[in-house]
């Protein structure tokens with residue numbers, strides 16, 4: 001059966017050109033970049049070039065780029081490394097309630113050590129309110145960490161405004177840009193970003209490699225101690241093929257960034273319009289306007305997310321759900337709860353994320369399959385029967401009555 005992959009926010013396939021660029025560094029160019037002989041120097045030069053390429057994509061200088069094992073390590077390093085190096089200046093941090101667990105759990109680890117963390121709320125679209133950040137800043141606030149774009153609902157934050165407010169309050173500004181890097185234009189100096197996390201496997205590069213941008217002058221404590229790699233800041237022999245692949249993926253993305261962004265956005269909007277027109281009891285989650293070009297996230301009433309995913313998987317459609325059952329917890333996603341969704345519709349949510357290879361036919365097939373799947377599931381749902389008999393009310397109908405846009 002043909003697989004229709006619509007889960008590009010989860011991970012992406014490595015592009016053939018990326019693989020080709022990486023291959024020599026597994027075999028003939030296998031040297032350790034720390035070695036003085038030419039085999040080592042070739043590897044070291046490849047890292048230097050990759051660092052320059054990645055720095056250019058965000059308007060940074062090469063000395064500000066540090067390679068990591070992925071977005072999770074970059075987030076942990078930015079947050080814990082900064083807090084530990086700057087605790088003498090204050091022990092208060094600010095983040096948001098919709099961050100990835102790499103940020104949330106790093107903050108929680110700091111709380112267990114005696115740091116204080118404020119978790120900013122978001123509005124019903126998942127947008128942060130700049131005035132909330134202003135109000136949360138304190139004299140002892142050292143770091144503000146707010147994500148560029150959300151991995152579940154795709155909401156893009158006003159990062160430049162938020163960074164400016166953090167700086168006015170004397171804090172350093174970190175952004176988890178794992179979902180936005182190479183998808184949205186990002187220039188660290190224009191936006192006032194001091195620390196930025198990115199990951200290769202979200203941009204058609206390999207898994208297990210990422211980077212942390214650290215503005216010159218920002219001090220971090222090392223997470224990894226050992227050798228002198230990454231200018232003494234991150235020990236461990238460098239993942240040379242991964243780093244080369246990461247830079248190649250970023251360079252390729254830059255080559256047709258606007259074209260691909262707009263193509264995906266057209267497919268996204270087509271999918272959103274079709275769902276809103278054709279599927280009853282549906283609500284778009286997140287903002288339509290401030291949204292990643294590839295993200296579609298809906299809640300469907302009288303539906304349980306796990307059943308929907310299983311039926312779609314049986315038709316070859318790879319998507320994910322905001323119901324966290326699949327990840328071993330029965331709680332719905334913290335992001336969907338943070339935008340105010342009641343549990344019953346947070347459980348029936350679906351994320352579909354478009355990628356470079358996605359076609360209009362694939363999107364249409366997925367929406368057709370979704371329609372059939374939801375009809376089948378609702379036919380079996382006692383709650384839906386109760387609704388049809390007028391015994392229970394529709395939550396989504398209430399959203400519509402309250403003037404919430406993008407519901408059906």
Ligand code: PLP
Nearest residue numbers: 070071072100102151178179199
């Ligand atoms: N931050 C965000 C917003 C993400 O979406 C992800 C991955 O899904 C991560 C961090 C973690 O990145 P990695 O898988 O490279 O550790």
